[in-house]
Amino acid sequence: MSSLASLTAPAQTSSGVETGFCRIVRGWTNYSTAFNATHDTGAEGDFATVASFYTPPADTRPVEYGVIVIWLGSGNQHLDFTRFDFRVGIWGSVEAFQQDPRQGDLATFAFAAPTGGSTTVPDATTLGGRPAYELRFSLTNATLTLTQCQTYLIGFAARARVQQDGEIYVPTAPSEGPSDAQAGNLVPFGFNYLINAGGLTIYSGQLATELLVQALGTRPTLLVRLQAHTIHLSWSSRAGCYTLESADGPGPVCNWLPVAESPQATNDLFSLSLPTTGTTRFFRLAQ
DSSP states (O other): OOOOOOOOOOOBOTTSEEEEEEOOOTTOOOOOOEEEOEEOSSTTSOBEEEEEEEOOSSOEEEEEEEEEEEEEOOTTOOOOGGGEEEEEEEESSHHHHHHOTTSOSSEEEEESSOSEEOSSSOSEEOTTSOEEEEEEEEOTTOOOOBOTTOOEEEEEEEEESSTTSOEEEEEBOSOOSSOOEEEETTSGGGEEEGGGTTOOOTTTTOBSEEEEEEEOSOOOOOEEEEETTEEEEEEETTOTTOEEEEESSOSTTSOOEEOSSOOEEETTEEEEEEEOOSSOOEEEEEO
């Protein structure tokens, strides 16, 4: 019996900044579906906000948010990013996002202009002929801690300073995973998961967004102890978004499967005891 206690860590820089999630593929042209992320001027104006889901594997602090945007105008309108300001919001639940998509219930960051990326040079031109820009927003002034295993929504919207400035859309990305969301009075019933919002693409409704974070804590450690003919496993009960898995061999290419038995929660720990099987088994915690 052996154990594998940790997962491969995300890419990390010398400053401790790592990727929370990344669905941006620079230079990609095949954006086929995009979702409105524009707030019209005025308290009674139309509005829509898009948001991506993020469940931190450990306590983190947001550092930078990136997003691909596509502009939609009509008539003689011309794209001018100086005629918009921007917001990045953080919500603590889907319910909070539905209730007020104009601003995050945990934090809202307002920007007169992006802090990175380019508003003049497109990252790519889509197959439909529209320029797609990568905008980036520094969140280093944030004091908010994103708690391990709690699911948050990280949202984006552009506010048009004049109602006739056109609309900014965020496209879906070439990645698979749980659908992201859109909310606002432009959205049917006020809220939709993108996969069910008319954006039925092969990309599963994930937005072309990115979040960089600074790790404040560590991922949970799996403790394994062999006593007589019993394997005792334990890990922190804060790690509710992790699943105990086992395999006959180590490494990412082996057949990892969830352990069928359910752990017990006692004294801030999940614990589970399994009988030995006479063969080598490896264990890990997978988010």
